[in-house]
Amino acid sequence: MATPDKVDPIHQFHINKIVDFHVGGLDLSFTNSSLFMVVTVVVAGAFLYFATSSRALIPSRLQSVAEMSYEFVANMLRDAAGKQGMQFFPLVFSLFMFVLVANLLGLFPYFFTVTSHIIVTFFLAMIVILTVVLYGFYKHGLHFFKLFVPSGVPAILLPLVVGIEIISFLSRPISLSVRLFANMLAGHITLKVFAGFVVSLSAMGGVGIAGAILPLGMTVAITALEVLVALLQAYVFAVLTCMYLNDALHPGH
Amino acid sequence: MFVTDAYGQETAPSTEGGHGAEAPADAGHAAGTEVPAAGGHGEGSFPPFDASTFPSQILWVAITFGLFYLFLKKVIMPRLAGILDVRESRIAKDIAEAGRMKGEADAAVAAYEQELAEARANANTIGQQSRDNAKVEAETARKSIEASLEQKLAEAEERVAKIKATAMQDVGAIAEETASAIVSALGGKSAKADVATAVKSVRS
Numbered sequence: 519m520a521t522p523d524k525v526d527p528i529h530q531f532h533i534n535k536i537v538d539f540h541v542g543g544l545d546l547s548f549t550n551s552s553l554f555m556v557v558t559v560v561v562a563g564a565f566l567y568f569a570t571s572s573r574a575l576i577p578s579r580l581q582s583v584a585e586m587s588y589e590f591v592a593n594m595l596r597d598a599a600g601k602q603g604m605q606f607f608p609l610v611f612s613l614f615m616f617v618l619v620a621n622l623l624g625l626f627p628y629f630f631t632v633t634s635h636i637i638v639t640f641f642l643a644m645i646v647i648l649t650v651v652l653y654g655f656y657k658h659g660l661h662f663f664k665l666f667v668p669s670g671v672p673a674i675l676l677p678l679v680v681g682i683e684i685i686s687f688l689s690r691p692i693s694l695s696v697r698l699f700a701n702m703l704a705g706h707i708t709l710k711v712f713a714g715f716v717v718s719l720s721a722m723g724g725v726g727i728a729g730a731i732l733p734l735g736m737t738v739a740i741t742a743l744e745v746l747v748a749l750l751q752a753y754v755f756a757v758l759t760c761m762y763l764n765d766a767l768h769p770g771h
Numbered sequence: 772m773f774v775t776d777a778y779g780q781e782t783a784p785s786t787e788g789g790h791g792a793e794a795p796a797d798a799g800h801a802a803g804t805e806v807p808a809a810g811g812h813g814e815g816s817f818p819p820f821d822a823s824t825f826p827s828q829i830l831w832v833a834i835t836f837g838l839f840y841l842f843l844k845k846v847i848m849p850r851l852a853g854i855l856d857v858r859e860s861r862i863a864k865d866i867a868e869a870g871r872m873k874g875e876a877d878a879a880v881a882a883y884e885q886e887l888a889e890a891r892a893n894a895n896t897i898g899q900q901s902r903d904n905a906k907v908e909a910e911t912a913r914k915s916i917e918a919s920l921e922q923k924l925a926e927a928e929e930r931v932a933k934i935k936a937t938a939m940q941d942v943g944a945i946a947e948e949t950a951s952a953i954v955s956a957l958g959g960k961s962a963k964a965d966v967a968t969a970v971k972s973v974r975s
Binding site: 528531532533539544545546547548549551552555556558559562563566567570573574575577581584585588589607608609611612615616632634635636637638641642645699703 | 817818819820821823824825826827828829830831832833835836838839840842843844846847848850851853854855857858861
């Protein structure tokens, strides 16, 4: 029972209840996933809080990191959505920090990766899409539908183009959430598979241990790759959020 | 705004979750759309697609992310914006201060150079003036000396002429005396008047 668990690459995604909690037939238990959401938020919040607590004119290293991430997201949003887009800065910044810290924490052995569950990434994507839709209608009323009608398209092609635009808009929350979820899931499975080779090969004795060097090297290399992917996916999520928010601000293209 | 969205979100899929919870009895019927599960069993299915966990995950991500969002918005971001603003304004102030000081230094250099030029010009005029004055003084001194010398020369010439005239007068008298003496010595008798005319005729 213990051995298949060790090699099973899916095992790391299992959700275990820590505190059982049901409301009206709904299972709202506090699970290992919930625990790592809390850990993610506490780590990210504490880091930002203590790194900036001295408010130094000449920043320390930690304060520089906090300032750099702040300015990085601010520039990203300003480039994509302009000055008006800055009203969404708290949302984009907290999404970026949440996804980034969740991805990075997931790389620690025995840690649960919050963003490897489609429902979590879909929830975050829906926050973005609902913000875009609600703000778009609030700001532009029915003009928001211009989003689906690009200017300068011949009348004959218009029905086709509008159809494509609607499909692309509807697929945004799916692509946004699946991209992050699939990257995290695939990376962690690959990592687990190679790490599993090391364990099962070295269990075979001398030759096995020698043979385990290659998958061990691969595990190290993939860990480095996964750090890159963790950073990149947080960036991609934030960039796409900025671009979608730009649509809410300027639906006419 | 966002937190209410989050809860709004939560209600919709949570009904799905309810279906998911009933599904295992149905042996993979509901799960079949999402999960190609081996046993149709909750435990055996692929965990990320296990709909029975969705309500709990949505609830907790809504709570944690909502709190995180509020914490960043209310505490962290004003603080970071403050730090960056203070730094920016400090740098701008220092640059302005440096610019002001440079302007002052430039003005001081310009004033110094102007004063130097003025002083040089003053020195030149003073020198020129004193040179001119000295020249004029020397000229007047020379002229006065020349005048006095000329006067003395004229006086001397006058005196010489006077002496010469008296001497010439004496010569006539001497000649008359000498002539009458000579005439009387020769034994002649001569009138004084004749001798005088003779002498005069000779002299003239």
